[in-house]
Amino acid sequence: MRNRYLDLLRFLAIVRVVVYHVTGWATLTLLFPAMSVMFALAGSLMAASLRRSGGPAVGRRLRRLLPSLWVLAAVFVPAMLLTGLPLSPRVLLWLFPVVDPPANGWGALALSPIWYLRDYLWFVLASPVALWLYRRAPLPTLVAPYLLLATIEFDLYSNAPVVARHFGLYFGAWLLGFAHQDGTLRRLGNRVLWPVVLVLATVGGTWLVTHPGPRGYDLNDNPFGNALWSAAFILVLLGRGPAGAQWIDRSPVFGRVVTVFNRRALTVYLWHMAFVVALTPLVDVVGWSHQDPIGLAIRVALVFLLVGLVTALVGWVEDVAAGRRPELLPGGPRPRPAGSVVPEQRRRPVEDGTGVSVGSP
Template sequence: MGAHSKGGVREVDATTSPRTAGRDRYFDTLRAVALIRVVAYHTFGWAWAGLVFPSMGIMFGLAGTLMAKSLERPPLTVVKSRLRRLLPPFWFWGFFVVVAMLVHGWMPGWQIVYWIVPLGDPPGNAWGVQAWEILWYLRTYLWFVLLSPLLLKVFRRAPVPVLLLSLCPILVLTFLWPGPDNRFGSALWDLSTYLFCWLLGFAHRDGVLHRTRPAVVVVLSLAAMGYGGWYAVGHQAEFGTYDLDEIPLAQAFWSAGFVLLLMWAKARFRIDFAGLTRFRRLDRLVTVFNARAVTIYLWHEIALILAVPLIDRFWQVPAFETYLPLESQWFMFGVGWILIAGFVLGCGWVEDVAAKRKPRLLP
C-alpha cells in the first residue's frame, strides 16, 4: 500500500458554487481541512495526525454520500461523469511526472497503461516516488465509483447488517489471508480499509443514521475507535509506529468510529455551517479548496519537493539567511503552500475543462 502518502481529498464531483442548491458548507469545510491536513502530514510527518483527523476515512465517507445522491440518475451516466472529472486532471499531471521520470532513466513496461486508467498503482522509478505514491487514493476512489451501483443495491437490501459486515474484509486480510502480493492485493487492502466509510456515506444519504438511536451510535463509535486505537498503540513494535496510515486495521476501525460520529451528528443536528458565508474571505477560501481539490492533492507533493531546492537558494542570500527561519519545517510548509497556489492558478483550469465548464484561474 502507498501508506506513507495517505492524506485526503474531496469527492471530485462537488465543484459547484457554494450558494447553489445542494451545497453543504459542513462537508465543504471538512474537505478543506482534510487537504490542509494532508499537506501538513507530508511536511511534518506527524504520526498522530490520523488520530486527530482521519482525513481519508472522512473523505471516502463524504464521497459515498455524494455517490449515493448521484445514483438517483442512471448508473452508467454517473460513472462516466465521475471518470470524466477525475481522469483529465490525472492525465495532465501524469504527463509531467512520466516525462520527468523518463528523463531520469525510467524504463517503463506494459504497466504504463495504469497511467491511463489507474485501476492499479501506476508504475514509476525511485526518483519520482514522492510524487506518484499518492495515487493510491485515485485508484481506490476509482474502484469505489465502479463498484457503487452494485454496492448501493446490496446496501439497501439490509443497510445495518451490510454496514457492520463491511468491516469483515479488513479483519480477514489482517488475520486470515493477506491477499496477493501485487497491484490487486494493494487495491484490495485499501478498498477493505475504507469500505465501511464509503457505505457510511450511503447510510447518511438514505437517512439510516438519522433513524439510529444516539446511544447506539455513541457506543458503536467509541468501541470502534477504542479497538482501532488499541491496535495501533499495541502493535507499535510490529509496525514501528502508531501512525494509522501504516496500520490498515487500526485505520479502518478508528476511521469507522470517527466518521460515524461526524455523519450522525450531521444528520441528527442538521449541521450545515451556513454561517460561514458571513466570513467572506474564509468562505471564499473553502470554495477554492473544494473546486480545486484534485489539483491541490495531485500537485502538493511536487510543491513540497520543489520547496527544498528553492529554500536552499535562499541560503545564498545573506539577508534571507539572517532574517528568515530557513531551517524551520514551518517555513517549508509556508513555501509549499505558495507553490501550491501557483499550481492552482496554472493547472486548476483542467478541472473546469473536465467538468465541461469555462476555464477560470479561480472558481
C-alpha cells in the first residue's frame, strides 16, 4: 500500500518547483527546499528496491527513468539541431546523460532541469555501494557528502567537477532517504533529533544570511547553506512526519490530483521549464511583471495547463516504463474482470482504530 504522506511531499515539491520557476520567488526555496526533498524521497525508494531485489534494482530504476527523457529528446534535439546545435557524438548524451548533454542557447534554458536526471543517474549507480557502506558505518556515510561539499566550498578541493559538487549538495539528502527507509530517522529520540535540526538550521541559515547570492536568499545560489538547511528540513519531515496521510483520499478530487502528480512526476518536471521559457515574452507583450500578482497567477495557471496537455499526450510513457497499464489520467478505479465477485469482507469498510471507516488495502 502506498504511503500517501510521501506522495503528498512529492506533490508539494513538484508544485513548488514549477511555481518557483514561474515567479522566481527566492522565499519559496527556504519555505520548502523541494529538490532536496525529492532526492530524499528517491533515496528512500531506492533503498527499498535494493533491499528487495539487490543489484537488479539499478537496472529497473534506470528503465523507469530514461524513456521519459528520450521522449523529450525526440522533440527538442531535432529542434535544436535545426536552430544551430552542432551535430556531434555528444548528442548521444541525450540517451544517457551522465554529464550535461549539449544544447544551444534557447535549449539550454528550456531544458535546464536535465541536471536533475544527471544527478539522479549518478546517485542510482552509486546506491549499491553507498547502501553497503551505510549499513556498516551509518553516521560516517551520512556525513561524508557534507564534508565533501565543505571542502569544495572552502576551496580545499578546487576545480571540483560539477558531479562532485552535486554529490556534496544532494547525495546527503539521498542518504537521509536511506535512513528514513530503515527507520533510523523515526527511532532518533527527541534529545538527539531536535538539537541536530537546530544546529543544522542555525548554521545553514546563518551562512545563507551572511553569504547572499545574486538573487538574495535563494538556496540555489548557496550550496553549503542549501545542504544544511535542507538536511534540517528533511529530518523533520521524514523523522517526525506522520506514518501516512490517508485523509488525502477522503477528497476524491484532491486524492486524484496527488496521484496524477506522483505518477507523472518526471513528465511534469522535464517539460515545465520549456513552457515557462515560452511564456516569458508575455511579460513584455502583456505587461505581466513579477510584481503583478494577477499576471503571475495567470502565468502559473497557463504553465500548469500546458504541462497538463503534454502530460496527457506523453505521460503514459511513465506507465509503460514502470510496467503498468498505460492510462491517460492515472488514479481511476481499477476495472474488474467480467464476472468477478468481490468478497463481502472486501466490500465492507474497515476501522482504522480511530473510529473512521476507510477502504480496505
